[in-house]
Amino acid sequence: MHRRLVISAVVTALCGGTLIGTTAPASAAAVDCRKVKCVALTFDDGPVADTTRLLTLLKDHGVKATFYLVGKNVQRYPATARNASRAGHQIGNHSWDHADLTRLTSAQIRSQLSRTDTAIKQATGIRPTTMRAPYGAHNTAVRQASDRPLVHWSVDTLDWKYRDPARIVRTVRDQTRPGDIVLLHDIHRTTVNAVPDIIKTLKAKGFHFVTVDQLFAPAKLPAEKVTYHNRAAYRP
Numbered sequence: 001m002h003r004r005l006v007i008s009a010v011v012t013a014l015c016g017g018t019l020i021g022t023t024a025p026a027s028a029a030a031v032d033c034r035k036v037k038c039v040a041l042t043f044d045d046g047p048v049a050d051t052t053r054l055l056t057l058l059k060d061h062g063v064k065a066t067f068y069l070v071g072k073n074v075q076r077y078p079a080t081a082r083n084a085s086r087a088g089h090q091i092g093n094h095s096w097d098h099a100d101l102t103r104l105t106s107a108q109i110r111s112q113l114s115r116t117d118t119a120i121k122q123a124t125g126i127r128p129t130t131m132r133a134p135y136g137a138h139n140t141a142v143r144q145a146s147d148r149p150l151v152h153w154s155v156d157t158l159d160w161k162y163r164d165p166a167r168i169v170r171t172v173r174d175q176t177r178p179g180d181i182v183l184l185h186d187i188h189r190t191t192v193n194a195v196p197d198i199i200k201t202l203k204a205k206g207f208h209f210v211t212v213d214q215l216f217a218p219a220k221l222p223a224e225k226v227t228y229h230n231r232a233a234y235r236p
């Protein structure tokens, strides 16, 4: 297992160097989003079977992202969740079955989140430190029950509505500013198909791809508050 991790790191470094040359950060952890243009790609509602293809694409391009996973899908594809986490992507809680949490009691909301925490912890060894409310729907009860930061988005690709890779790429290219959080769904093949061109387009504009935690580092997100972007990040 250790050897596999080392090999994977070397392959990522080689691919990154070959594909993106001098613009490649030595490692995602070294990126300071106060000094360079950063964007956080987020993928919701998985894992699904096609998430494995997405993980390969991200690895080939040396890109780290954040996954907001649905608990029942983690239960079905625990190895995929584990692979995402081990590849250096951040994992967040997106409820057990994508319920509109604002329609549930506080006890039901806590159950949605704790069951998902348990599934993710079992699969990856890590308890998710952020959550994203399904449909972006939240109220006081949801925020209090979350007991952690809610991370939403500032660029909405509407990829669930327009199953057109070219349109998704255009939306991301035209709307993304430094510090933005981009909403994507790897449950749609058209979205995964768009990922290589999303990455190429944003790299050409000088963006570095970071996880949500890295986007805000060294600051920490406030618990029970909803965050949509980091406008304190570097602005050219």
Ligand code: NI
Pocket (backbone or CB within 6 Å): 044, 045, 094, 098, 134, 135
């Ligand atoms: Ni969702």
